[in-house]
Amino acid sequence: MKILVGADKGGFHLKEAVLAHLRESGVEYEDVGTVALDACKDFTSIAAGVGERISAGTAERAVLICGTGMGMAIAANKFKGVRAAVVESQYAAGYARKINDANVLCLGGFIVGPGMGCEIVDTFLGTGFVEGFPQWRTDFLTGQKKRLEELERTQFR
Numbered sequence: 001m002k003i004l005v006g007a008d009k010g011g012f013h014l015k016e017a018v019l020a021h022l023r024e025s026g027v028e029y030e031d032v033g034t035v036a037l038d039a040c041k042d043f044t045s046i047a048a049g050v051g052e053r054i055s056a057g058t059a060e061r062a063v064l065i066c067g068t069g070m071g072m073a074i075a076a077n078k079f080k081g082v083r084a085a086v087v088e089s090q091y092a093a094g095y096a097r098k099i100n101d102a103n104v105l106c107l108g109g110f111i112v113g114p115g116m117g118c119e120i121v122d123t124f125l126g127t128g129f130v131e132g133f134p135q136w137r138t139d140f141l142t143g144q145k146k147r148l149e150e151l152e153r154t155q156f157r
Helices: 009-025 043-056 070-076 090-098 114-126 135-155
Strands: 003-007 029-031 061-066 084-086 104-108
Touching (some): 003 043, 009 029, 009 061, 009 114, 043 061, 043 070, 061 070, 061 114, 070 084, 070 104, 090 114, 104 114
Parallel strands (some): 003 029, 003 061, 061 104, 084 104
């Protein structure tokens, strides 16, 4: 699985730390920008490019980083099939995956330091949907995911 990783100016330094960590860990990724502080793209452009690829099924997961993570999440969630979550802890990263099957992790470069950011990314990438839950909870969460998909079908035309 190739991971898309993108950031605006506010997330650039954290993105660079995350990319170094992914490289060291042997995780395949694609840097979708911003690639230099003097050539920054805005958060909506980065998130829209990622959202289009997730929605089209040409990418499975992404990490987006801006100042707070919120702008990236708002923009990415405009695309059908994108489930972007703003996360500030490993616990939240695990539950974003386990409960919501989030496919885009949004981090805040002004909020999360490089060490914690890399740990959050590891948790996000290493956790599966409904992982470790009893069958009744797995059935419930799978049903909720289907309800959300139905809402998308009716709301995204």
